[in-house]
Amino acid sequence: MGADIGVTGLAVMGANLARNLARNGYTVALHNRTSARTDALINSYSNEGTFVRTESLAELVESLERPRRVLIMVKAGAAVDAVIDELTGLLEEGDIVIDAGNSFYEETRRREAALAEKGLHFVGVGVSGGEEGALNGPSIMPGGSKKSYESLGPMLEKIAADYNGEPCCAWVGTDGAGHFVKMVHNGIEYADMQVIGEAFDLMRSLAGLEPAEQAGVFREWNTTDLASYLIEITSEVLEQEDELTGRPLVDVIVDAAGQKGTGRWTAISGLEVGSPVTTIAESVFARSISSQLGLREITNQVFPAGINEAVTAEELYGSGDARQDFVEDVRKALYASKLVSYAQGFDMLTAAAQEYGWELDMRTIASLWRAGCIIRADLLDTIMKAYEGSEEQPRNLLLAEEFTEAIAECLPAWRRVVAAAATYGVPAPVFSSSLAYYDSLRRDRLPASLTQGLRDYFGAHTYQRVDKPGTFHTRWSDDRTETEV
Numbered sequence: 001m002g003a004d005i006g007v008t009g010l011a012v013m014g015a016n017l018a019r020n021l022a023r024n025g026y027t028v029a030l031h032n033r034t035s036a037r038t039d040a041l042i043n044s045y046s047n048e049g050t051f052v053r054t055e056s057l058a059e060l061v062e063s064l065e066r067p068r069r070v071l072i073m074v075k076a077g078a079a080v081d082a083v084i085d086e087l088t089g090l091l092e093e094g095d096i097v098i099d100a101g102n103s104f105y106e107e108t109r110r111r112e113a114a115l116a117e118k119g120l121h122f123v124g125v126g127v128s129g130g131e132e133g134a135l136n137g138p139s140i141m142p143g144g145s146k147k148s149y150e151s152l153g154p155m156l157e158k159i160a161a162d163y164n165g166e167p168c169c170a171w172v173g174t175d176g177a178g179h180f181v182k183m184v185h186n187g188i189e190y191a192d193m194q195v196i197g198e199a200f201d202l203m204r205s206l207a208g209l210e211p212a213e214q215a216g217v218f219r220e221w222n223t224t225d226l227a228s229y230l231i232e233i234t235s236e237v238l239e240q241e242d243e244l245t246g247r248p249l250v251d252v253i254v255d256a257a258g259q260k261g262t263g264r265w266t267a268i269s270g271l272e273v274g275s276p277v278t279t280i281a282e283s284v285f286a287r288s289i290s291s292q293l294g295l296r297e298i299t300n301q302v303f304p305a306g307i308n309e310a311v312t313a314e315e316l317y318g319s320g321d322a323r324q325d326f327v328e329d330v331r332k333a334l335y336a337s338k339l340v341s342y343a344q345g346f347d348m349l350t351a352a353a354q355e356y357g358w359e360l361d362m363r364t365i366a367s368l369w370r371a372g373c374i375i376r377a378d379l380l381d382t383i384m385k386a387y388e389g390s391e392e393q394p395r396n397l398l399l400a401e402e403f404t405e406a407i408a409e410c411l412p413a414w415r416r417v418v419a420a421a422a423t424y425g426v427p428a429p430v431f432s433s434s435l436a437y438y439d440s441l442r443r444d445r446l447p448a449s450l451t452q453g454l455r456d457y458f459g460a461h462t463y464q465r466v467d468k469p470g471t472f473h474t475r476w477s478d479d480r481t482e483t484e485v
């Protein structure tokens with residue numbers, strides 16, 4: 001009997017997925033460019049299940065049951081193409097190639113089309129949950145053909161995270177849909193972390209709450225509607241003391257946030273599908289600014305932070321009830337901003353579904369993120385409710401009954417926090433841009449009419465009128481009368 005699935009690329013994510021599959025009773029053929037990794041895995045974990053050692057892709061393919069399933073877990077980009085190129089010569093019609101890395105969805109679309117011509121299924125699978133999730137149950141977002149899911153789905157569902165008996169894995173849509181959904185997950189992940197960071201900074205700078213004390217605040221918040229994995233681990237990071245200096249670890253970590261690119265892709269793709277994911281994009285920019293260490297140092301010397309302003313702020317928020325009230329305001333600002341990032345993420349999914357002809361089901365997508373993944377949160381249950389029923393889906397999550405009240409309740413606090421941040425010079429780019437998104441959506445008239453007027457003035461770009469159909473131009477450099485064009 002051949003192996004059920006082959007895994008190539010045995011760095012920690014690949015190795016953990018392979019072990020997860022083996023632990024669930026599948027026979028897993030293993031391959032890595034250097035066999036040392038394959039051997040290390042087999043030596044340490046052969047008691048977990050059945051592994052087949054192979055030394056080349058040809059041998060890997062040879063060892064598999066038909067239709068063959070080969071899971072690639074290599075660095076996104078050229079390495080994926082290199083493995084695919086080698087595999088396609090070895091596989092036969094009906095076989096399935098799975099890319100479980102964080103590949104860009106356009107590349108997945110391209111690869112899927114190319115392999116389909118050869119009669120092969122190419123399945124881009126979004127996998128979230130980090131190393132721990134890959135081993136014990138990640139959230140899995142498969143794309144590719146529906147046909148491929150018949151053979152692959154049961155396996156993936158078995159190794160996925162479980163939420164109240166339901167697997168956090170479901171086919172989300174054709175070709176690159178799985179990677180697209182995972183990309184949006186990561187964009188939301190960026191925003192989730194940024195709003196946590198802004199709350200931390202505001203509570204420290206304006207209310208004098210030190211990291212260890214804030215660990216307690218976040219722990220408390222984790223019992224509210226903010227309950228989520230990222231809030232939970234924030235307490236753990238904040239209470240960690242540095243062994244070397246005895247200072248809070250968060251104070252000795254360089255304040256320059258890295259990124260591998262998925263958040264940036266979300267922002268770019270948001271622009272491409274015409275969905276204004278401002279909160280998500282702002283979170284990406286916040287990381288970029290943090291990384292401009294040299295420029296920040298110079299600017300800090302030219303415009304030093306306003307010490308007097310901070311003193312005033314501490315006087316306002318730094319003790320007793322005022323501090324309590326401020327902390328509660330920050331919690332509400334965080335929650336409202338978080339809602340905006342989810343609303344934008346789902347709006348972008350809706351736009352992409354139209355653009356690429358995917359049958360994305362928003363309720364299902366929310367269900368996949370309830371366990372196993374980095375953004376798992378109680379909020380996702382509420383989002384599922386908002387998308388329940390086939391008719392009357394909310395145009396935007398902020399308009400869902402489940403959230404309109406929450407937004408109204410948070411709004412005064414949200415405005416107070418954004419105002420305080422601006423008054424005392426604490427950057428809160430995502431809190432404020434989320435509020436601006438909300439205010440823009442609800443505004444009856446936006447200054448875009450003036451933009452249109454200006455565009456028409458310098459470039460005859462034309463405009464529409466509010467009172468009659470048609471397209472118009474004012475002869476700005478002539479007699480300034482209007483013509484219909």
Ligand code: 6PG
Pocket residue numbers: 102127128129130186189258259260261262263373374
């Ligand atoms: C996950 C994570 C994981 C990884 C991302 C983000 O869902 O398990 O999103 O995929 O952490 O690559 O990484 P960056 O923050 O480095 O962009």
